[in-house]
Amino acid sequence: MSNSYFITATGTDLGKTWLTAGVVAACKARGVPVRALKPVMSGYDPARHEESDIAKLGARRAAVADIAPWRFAAPLSPDLAAAREGRAIDFAALVDWCRAEIGRTPGLLLIEGIGGAMVPLDATHTVRDWIVALDIPVVLVAGSYLGALSHTLTALAALHAAGCVPAAIVVNESAGGTVSLDDTLASLRPHAGGVPLHVLRRDDAAGLARFADWLLNSR
Numbered sequence: 001m002s003n004s005y006f007i008t009a010t011g012t013d014l015g016k017t018w019l020t021a022g023v024v025a026a027c028k029a030r031g032v033p034v035r036a037l038k039p040v041m042s043g044y045d046p047a048r049h050e051e052s053d054i055a056k057l058g059a060r061r062a063a064v065a066d067i068a069p070w071r072f073a074a075p076l077s078p079d080l081a082a083a084r085e086g087r088a089i090d091f092a093a094l095v096d097w098c099r100a101e102i103g104r105t106p107g108l109l110l111i112e113g114i115g116g117a118m119v120p121l122d123a124t125h126t127v128r129d130w131i132v133a134l135d136i137p138v139v140l141v142a143g144s145y146l147g148a149l150s151h152t153l154t155a156l157a158a159l160h161a162a163g164c165v166p167a168a169i170v171v172n173e174s175a176g177g178t179v180s181l182d183d184t185l186a187s188l189r190p191h192a193g194g195v196p197l198h199v200l201r202r203d204d205a206a207g208l209a210r211f212a213d214w215l216l217n218s219r
Contacts, residue, residue: 004102005167005215006131008113009141010151015172016141017053019200020112022208023215024058032216033107039098040089040114040121041068043075057112069097079120091125095133102136108216111136117155128162137167139215140195144184145174153191166195167218170211173201 009016020036027034036057044052049061059067070089072081082088098111113119113127117140120126131138138159142152152169159166169192173181181199189197198214200207 003107003216004105004109004111004134004136006111006113006134006136006138007141008117008127008131008138008155009115010143010148010155011116012119014141014143014174015170015200016112017056019139019141019170019172019208019211020110021056021058022205023108023110023212026205026209026212027108027216029209032212034110035105035107036067036110036112037098037101038068038112038114039094040070040078042072042078042081042114044068044071044073053112070094077119078114079122082122089121089125091122091129091133094121094130098130098134102134108212116151118158128158128164131159131164132162138164140166140169142169142171142188143174143177144171144179144181145177146179148174148177148179148184149187152188156192156195160193165193168196168198168214170198170200173199175202 007016007020024034024036038054038057041053049055054064054068057067072085074081074084078089102109117128118126121130140155142148171184185197198211
């Protein structure tokens with residue numbers, strides 16, 4: 001069975017894929033068994049596969065279904081993107097598929113979510129429900145932009161309300177942000193409830209390698 005983590009965020013475009021791909025690269029560079037999945041993905045255009053998140057995670061065009069079985073074209077929340085195609089996400093099937101991958105994958109397994117922790121998957125389930133059902137450690141990715149503190153604490157509160165305490169919060173430096181990482185950390189730390197904070201700056205290969213080590217050795 002794998003050493004598994006669920007990668008979620010306080011919102012969209014905050015660096016989940018960047019973090020996941022960076023950890024995968026750091027592990028592979030040292031010969032550590034690692035695999036990344038993005039089971040649910042919207043905004044996917046097969047004709048532009050090389051620009052997609054799953055391509056960044058190492059998925060070849062022919063093996064997309066092995067990493068992202070639930071793919072939708074519209075760049076919307078997954079419930080809306082699925083509805084555009086007359087489809088719906090079968091939540092039980094999604095959970096069962098992830099559990100099977102956890103059970104059969106050796107080494108480190110990263111399951112990247114979609115959007116933020118409270119993004120709807122269907123009419124009754126959100127990403128938070130997916131996280132709770134899998135019952136594996138969670139990494140919460142946050143930014144340093146103005147407003148990130150409120151979004152981060154809101155996501156933490158939502159996870160805590162479901163009985164989920166993140167294993168770590170990764171504060172990813174927001175491009176063009178007007179708030180410094182140091183100021184963001186100084187304000188966030190007293191409210192984090194003891195959850196470990198990890199700081200990653202853009203193009204921080206050494207930081208990604210250190211975080212990969214932490215994931216490998218924290219359990």
